[in-house]
Amino acid sequence: MTTPILEIRNLHARIEDREILKGVNLVIPAGEVHAVMGRNGSGKSTLSYVLAGKEDYEITEGEVLIDGEDLLAMEPAERAAAGVFLAFQYPIEIPGVATMTFLKAALNAQRKARGEGELSTPDFMRAVRQAGSDLNIDSEMLKRPLNVGFSGGEKKRAEVLQMALLQPKMCILDETDSGLDIDALQVVSRGVNALRNAGRSMLVITHYQRLLNHIVPDVVHVFSDGRIVESGDKDLALQLEAKGYADFDNAAA
Amino acid sequence: MRQAQQIRLSAAEETLIAQLKGAGADSTAERISVAGLPTRRVESYHYTDLKTLLRTVPPLAEAANAAEAPALRIAGAYQLTIVNGRLQAAPSAPAGVVVGTAAGDVLSPRDDVLVHINSALAPESLNLHIDGVIEQVIHIDRRSDGPAAHSASAVKIFVAESAKVTIIETFLGSNEAHVGNHATFLAVGTGAEVTHITVDLSARAATHFASNQYEIGPAANLRTLAIHAGAALSRTQLFARFSGEGAHADFTGLNLVDDGKHCDITLDVNHAVPNTTSKEMFKQIARGRSKAVFQGRIVVSRDAQKTDAKMMMQGLMLSDEAEILSKPELEIYADDVVCGHGSTCGELDADWLFYLMSRGIPRTEAETMLVRGFLAEVLDPIKDEALSTVLNGIVDGWLLNGK
Ligand SMILES: Nc1ncnc2c1ncn2[C@@H]1O[C@H](COP(=O)(O)OP(=O)(O)OP(=O)(O)O)[C@@H](O)[C@H]1O
Ligand SMILES: [Mg+2]
Numbered sequence: 001m002t003t004p005i006l007e008i009r010n011l012h013a014r015i016e017d018r019e020i021l022k023g024v025n026l027v028i029p030a031g032e033v034h035a036v037m038g039r040n041g042s043g044k045s046t047l048s049y050v051l052a053g054k055e056d057y058e059i060t061e062g063e064v065l066i067d068g069e070d071l072l073a074m075e076p077a078e079r080a081a082a083g084v085f086l087a088f089q090y091p092i093e094i095p096g097v098a099t100m101t102f103l104k105a106a107l108n109a110q111r112k113a114r115g116e117g118e119l120s121t122p123d124f125m126r127a128v129r130q131a132g133s134d135l136n137i138d139s140e141m142l143k144r145p146l147n148v149g150f151s152g153g154e155k156k157r158a159e160v161l162q163m164a165l166l167q168p169k170m171c172i173l174d175e176t177d178s179g180l181d182i183d184a185l186q187v188v189s190r191g192v193n194a195l196r197n198a199g200r201s202m203l204v205i206t207h208y209q210r211l212l213n214h215i216v217p218d219v220v221h222v223f224s225d226g227r228i229v230e231s232g233d234k235d236l237a238l239q240l241e242a243k244g245y246a247d248f249d250n251a252a253a
Numbered sequence: 254m255r256q257a258q259q260i261r262l263s264a265a266e267e268t269l270i271a272q273l274k275g276a277g278a279d280s281t282a283e284r285i286s287v288a289g290l291p292t293r294r295v296e297s298y299h300y301t302d303l304k305t306l307l308r309t310v311p312p313l314a315e316a317a318n319a320a321e322a323p324a325l326r327i328a329g330a331y332q333l334t335i336v337n338g339r340l341q342a343a344p345s346a347p348a349g350v351v352v353g354t355a356a357g358d359v360l361s362p363r364d365d366v367l368v369h370i371n372s373a374l375a376p377e378s379l380n381l382h383i384d385g386v387i388e389q390v391i392h393i394d395r396r397s398d399g400p401a402a403h404s405a406s407a408v409k410i411f412v413a414e415s416a417k418v419t420i421i422e423t424f425l426g427s428n429e430a431h432v433g434n435h436a437t438f439l440a441v442g443t444g445a446e447v448t449h450i451t452v453d454l455s456a457r458a459a460t461h462f463a464s465n466q467y468e469i470g471p472a473a474n475l476r477t478l479a480i481h482a483g484a485a486l487s488r489t490q491l492f493a494r495f496s497g498e499g500a501h502a503d504f505t506g507l508n509l510v511d512d513g514k515h516c517d518i519t520l521d522v523n524h525a526v527p528n529t530t531s532k533e534m535f536k537q538i539a540r541g542r543s544k545a546v547f548q549g550r551i552v553v554s555r556d557a558q559k560t561d562a563k564m565m566m567q568g569l570m571l572s573d574e575a576e577i578l579s580k581p582e583l584e585i586y587a588d589d590v591v592c593g594h595g596s597t598c599g600e601l602d603a604d605w606l607f608y609l610m611s612r613g614i615p616r617t618e619a620e621t622m623l624v625r626g627f628l629a630e631v632l633d634p635i636k637d638e639a640l641s642t643v644l645n646g647i648v649d650g651w652l653l654n655g656k
Contacts, residue, residue: 162612
């Protein structure tokens, strides 16, 4: 059997004295898209932060492998170079850092970490322009400091632009659909679908079944109180939409 | 006769007194004999107690030639070099620039010991007269060469009506415990546009004192930038006075302070006439056990109606042992003015850092990007490309040195 892209085994994490992840088990084979749905505050973003390497959390149990390698032992930048990408639920604004400078630094840092050469400026510009036009992102926007003054939806699109540019192996999208208008949802979904291939996996966190009409998942998981309590095919999302989470609250403890 | 209370003079004070007497500056010598160097009880030196901080004063500088210190070159600039207070052979000046020398003493008298010492000890002054639009950046390269020495230097610049010029002054020297005391007088004529930058790049072992006096004429536009990135003890004093209506000035500065350093920028701006505006933006970054000081005073005279002045200090702490101090003061004697000040101090934002790292940018590089971002507001307005490259290089050099 081939190694899955992502393997999470009995993952427990806490912040200060509060346990938030309470034994997450999740395996995403190469090429699959898994959706995660769950109540507000159930720990979905926490899972995404823990995977990306945010410092605030203490991992108390469990392991995470990316392509068979110990993800938790890596620094955030190493995780990115290993192929992890998190499209943030709330992308932050960083004044003083120009978007293009940032994109180039990120791309070249990852290439360097993988032992590849730097991209030339014309090649870089071409790649950004291409990714931008696919996502209807005005090139004027990219002249601003990172995310500064971007609308909510623009920020989400900019996250997907970064993802398209960096070509990660493991894409984690945390509510990328929230804040998008109907047209933008189509554009972004098209952008995400274009990235689907046999070597790339995705973890798509969302509250709305609607997104899953565009980005059709292979597996849907229900997240409740810090763990996955139910998994099924795409119809599970329809079932959730109709009935809510109540049925799953005390499931599979 | 009143018996002056005897104070204990430090070795540095004894040396200074002898040097001042030797230069015929008896009254300055006398003041130091009686009062000593300013201590923290003197308000304007509250955070920079010279009596404690200035341990030794080396012998007065001898004339030296420029062989020792490597020069900092700014591509395309017209460079004038002053070594140990004396102007070296000057290359022929661009059209509109007249270069000369005169007896020292360029600053207006004021009750300040560093000003007194400069006036007494500067061997000569470099005089520049600027007329017309000068495309070439003027670089005044001031150096302290040879063995450790106390050296004073002075520059006097007149910018004529409607002229435009960018001047950068850099301070470098041999790797010795020099004490430099430098002065610049800059008069900005009617409607003139001037950028004036001073950068201390002296050896860590050195002490750097500088006093810049600005006289700002009607409808003039001035931008100043003072950077400390060299000596372990430094203080740059900026004394500015608006003397004509309709003028605007941006006063900016940057303290780059690392372990064992104490850097002080002290600003005193006087809006003396109506209808002038100023913006003060000072940034301080400190790491290791170090101290960064900014004191800013804006005085609005009684007749200076419609003054608009906003002063800001932003500090960035890169270590727990660093201290960043800020003392803003507004003294307003007019009633129809808009004035304000603020200061903030913090560490690098952990969420910003995480965002950059999560995209594959290693921690050190991410920190550098954020520090550059923090400084952009002060460095970006310098439009000349070669100059901007040099200034960013100085910041990057400072950042790299700390790693
Ligand atoms: N810094 C923190 N300190 C204490 N509790 C925290 C902290 N960060 C998150 N939490 C808590 O952890 C729980 C899980 O939060 P998380 O953001 O992972 O939820 P979520 O499933 O993504 O919710 P949503 O659907 O609203 O985005 C919440 O109860 C939240 O309040
Ligand atoms: Mg969330």
